[in-house]
Amino acid sequence: MIPELGHFALIVALALALAQVAIAFTGARTGNSALLATVRPAAIGQFVFVAGAFAALAYCFVTSDFSVLNVTQHSNSKLPVNYRFAATWGSHEGSILLWALMLATWTFLVAAVSRSLPERFVARVLGVMGLVSVGFLLFILITSNPFERLLPAAAEGEDLNPLLQDPGMVIHPPMLYMGYVGFSVAFAFSIAALLEGRLDAAWARWSRPWTLAAWCFLTVGICLGSAWAYYTLGWGGWWFWDPVENASFMPWLVGTALIHSLAVTEKRGTFRSWTVLLAIMAFSLSLVGTFLVRSGVLTSVHAFATDPRRGIFILLFLVLVVGGSLTLFAWRAPRVGLGSGFGAVSRESMLLANNVLLAVAMSAVLLGTLYPLFLDALGMGKISVGSPYFDAVFVPLMAPAIFLMAVGPVASWKRAALPELWVRLRWALGVSVVAALAVPFMRGKVTPMIVFGIWLGFWVITATCAQVIQRLHGSPQPTLGGKIAAQSRSWYGMVLAHLGIAIFILGVTLVKGYETERDLRMSPGDRVTLAGFDFAFKGTKQLPGPNYSVVQGEFEVSRGGKPERVLYPEKRTYPVSGQTMTWAAIDTGVTRDIYVSLGEPVGDGAWGVRVYHKPFVDWIWAGCFVMALGGLFALSDRRYRLRKQVTEAATPAAASASA
Amino acid sequence: MRRLAFVIPLVVFIALAIFLAVGLTRDPREVPSPFIGKPAPSFKLERLQEPTMAFGPAEMKGKVWMLNVWASWCVACREEHPVLVEFSKRNAVPIVGLNWKDTRESGLKWLDRFGNPYALSVFDGDGRVGIDYGVYGAPETFVIDRDGVIRYKQIGAITPEALDEKILPLLKSLGA
C-alpha cells in the first residue's frame, strides 16, 4: 500500500509541478494577480508530495519491505536502522528521488522565504525551478521508479554494499545534493532576470544568499566525501580525480567564482553578464555531473548501475535546459550593457582575474575528465586520464588565483595603486617567505613543491591578517571591541573562508610532503617504529558484529617508551554479500593522523600490516569546514535579514561601507 | 563583434552534447588490443591434457587459427562454449584453448562436462602468457593468420552475431 501511495504522490507532484510552471509563466507574462498568488501554493504543494513520496520509500526501507524491488536489492533486515534509512538513497532510483526531494526543498524555501521580492520575478524563478522539477519527476516515473514491486516478495534483501555501511553514507549524499541542487536557485534567478531583461544590483543582492547557502552545502558535501574516502578505502588517499568527484568539484569551482562575481555585481553593478553566465554554468555542471554518473559513459567507483535509456533521457533534458538557457543568454545578455568601469589594477580587475582563473581551472578539469570520451568518440583509441594529469595541470592554474585571493581584499574598488598595495602587504609577504623556508628546514625535507605550498598557505594567512589589522585600525570606533563589532558578518565570512583555504593548502602540502608509511609482515609480539611512534602488535581475535563477523587486531602505540593508546584495526566479513572489508584504525590528532590497517593473514598468526603517519592531514577537512563556516557567516549578514534592514534607519552610506 | 562572444558558450555546449551523445554508444570499459596487426607473442606452455607435451604458436605457422582464452570459473565462458562447440564441428579453423588462471583438474573436468571444441588446450595457470597477450578477462579470442599475425580480438563471449558478422568474414578473407 505504502509503495503505491509513494508512487501516486510522485504523479501528483508532477502534476503540481506542471501547474506551477504553467501558472508561473502565464502569471508573470500577464501580471494576473490571481495566478501569481497561486504559484507559491503550487510550489509548496509539489514539495509536500515529493517529500511524501520520499518518506514512503524511506518507510519501506526502514521496515524492510522486501516486496519492493529496490529495498530487496539494496538492503537487509539485519542492517542497523540508520543504514536501512540511508539505503533509501543507496541506489540510482533512490538517489535520484533524493535529488528531486532536494529540488523540491529549495523550491519550498524560495516560495516561503522570498515574500519581499517582486511577485512576477518570484513567479518566473519558481517557473524555471518547476521546469527542472518536471524533468526530474518525469525521469523518475518513466525510467527509474523506486517503487517497483517484487512479487512474490523476497524473504531477505541482498544487503547494502558494505562500503556504504558507514556514517558517511548517512550525511554525505544529502549534503552534496543540497549543494548541487541548490545552484538551481541561482540558475533560476538568472533565467528570470534574463527573461525580464533586468539585471541589476538588486537582483544580485537577492541571489547572493541562496548561492552562498548552496555553496556551503556543496563545500561540506565534497569535504565529507573526501574524508569518507580517506578512512574507508584503507590506503589513506583522499582525492582521486575520479570522474564523479570531478563532477562535484566543477560546480564548486564555478560556484566559488559565482559568489565573488555576485559580490561585484551587487556592490558595483558590473560583471552582470559574467554573473549570469556563471550561474547558468554552475547548475549546468550539476546536470552534466548527474549525466556522467548515471549514463555509463565514464567508468567510476561511484557510478551507479547504468541503462542507456536513462542516459538518453538525461542528455535530452540537459540539451533542453542548458541549451535553452545558453540560447536565452546569447539573445538577451548583450542588451544588458556594461556596468561601471574600473582600472587595470583594482579590486574589480582582481576579481575578474579570479573569475577567469576559476573558469579556466574548471575547464581543465572538464577537459581531463571528458578527454577519453572525446578520443573514443572520434575513434582515436582509448586512453586514461588520472591523478598525474590533474595534479600537474590544476595546481599551476589555481596558484595565481590563490595568490590574488590575498591581495584582492586589500585593493580598492575602481582604482588601486600598486605601490600602495606593496606597502600594505610587504610585511605579510616577507613573513610568508620566511615561513616557507623555515618549516621545511625544520622538518628536514625541502622540495620546491613543499616550499611553494607552504609559502602560498602562509601568504594567504599573513596577508589576511594584514588586511584585518588594517581594517580594524582604520575603523572609526574608539574601542577594539567596538571596531570588531562594527565590521559586517559578510566581511568576517570572507576572512574565514580565505583562511579556510589557507588551512586546506597547508594540510595538503604538509601531508603530501611529509607522510611516511611502513608496509610489513608482523607476528604477535613484533614491533615497528614510524615517525617516533612504536607499534607493538599484540595479535588478533574474533568477534561478532551486527551484520558481519570481525577479526580484530590490537596494536599498542607508544612514544619514547610511554604507552599512548591502543588501536584496533579490523577485517569485517559480511555474510550476505560475502565481501570482506578492511577497517583501518586511525588515531586522529590536530598535527597528525596515525593509521594502522591489516592486510592479509600470512600464516602462524602473522599478518601483513600497513602503518602510516600523516602529518596535518586533518587540516584538509578542517580547512573545508572553516570555508563553509565563512560562507555561513556571510549568509547571516544583516543585509539579508531584510525586515531588520527596513526598520533600522539604515543609511545607504553605512551599507556601502561594509564592502 | 561583442554579440558574437555571447554565442560562444552555446556553441561549446552543443559540441559537448554531441560528444556525450556519441559517448552513449561507446563502452568505456572495453580495452582494444594493441596487438592487432602485430605478431602473436611466442610462448611455450604445457598442454592441458598431455602435460609432458608442449605447444607454441610457431607450430601453427602457415595456418589460420584461433586462440580462445577460457577458465572453469568463468561464467561468460560457459555461455560462449556451445557456440564454440558448434563452430568447431565445421572444422573451418583449428581452435587452441588457453586455460587461464585455473587448475588443471578443474579445467579438465570442465571440458569433460561441457564439451571440447579445441584442437588442443594449453595450461596457463599463473596467467603469464595471458599478460603477454594483453588478456584482462575471460573469455577472449584471437584470430591469427598464416604468418602468425594477430588480426582480430574478440573481447568477451563470441556470440552467434559476432561469429557471423565479424569472425567468419575475416576467416574467409584470410583464406581459411
Next chain:
Amino acid sequence: MKRLAWTLLFAAGLAFGQASEIAHPDPAVEARLKALAEELRCLVCQNQTIADSNASLALDLRNEIREQVAQGKSDDEIRAYMVARYGDFVLYRPPWKSTTLLLWLGPFALLAVGAGVFAATVRRRKRESAGASESPAAERRTRAEVEALLED
C-alpha cells in the same frame, strides 16, 4: 607532543592491495613498485590503480613489476611493457602524442584565452570608466528604489 585525539575513527574499506603480499619485501623495490603502480590502471576495476586494487589481475601485474624492478629494468621499460600489452589505456598519466596534445596543452591554451579575455575586458572598462558611470546621486537613487522594493 600532546595529541588531541578527538575520536578513534573506524572505517570500512576494501581490503587494500599489497600489505606484505610477499613474505620479505625489499623497501627499495617496494618503493619503486608503489611509484609505478600508482600510475597504472587496473583494467578490470572501476577506475582504480593497480596499487589500490585487490583484483587478481592487479596482483599479477604488481608481481610482474616487482620482478622486473628486481631485474634492474628502468621505469620507462616497465611502462613500455605494460603499454605494449594493454595500450595507452593502462597509463593514468596520458602519454605525449599527437592525439593528446590538445589534452596537455589545452589548459594552458585556455589560460592564454582567459588572459586575453581579461585584458580585453579591462581595456574596455578603462575606457568606460573615463566616460559614463553612475554618479553618486544616481547610485543613491537606485539604492532608494531597492529599499522601497524590499519593503513590500
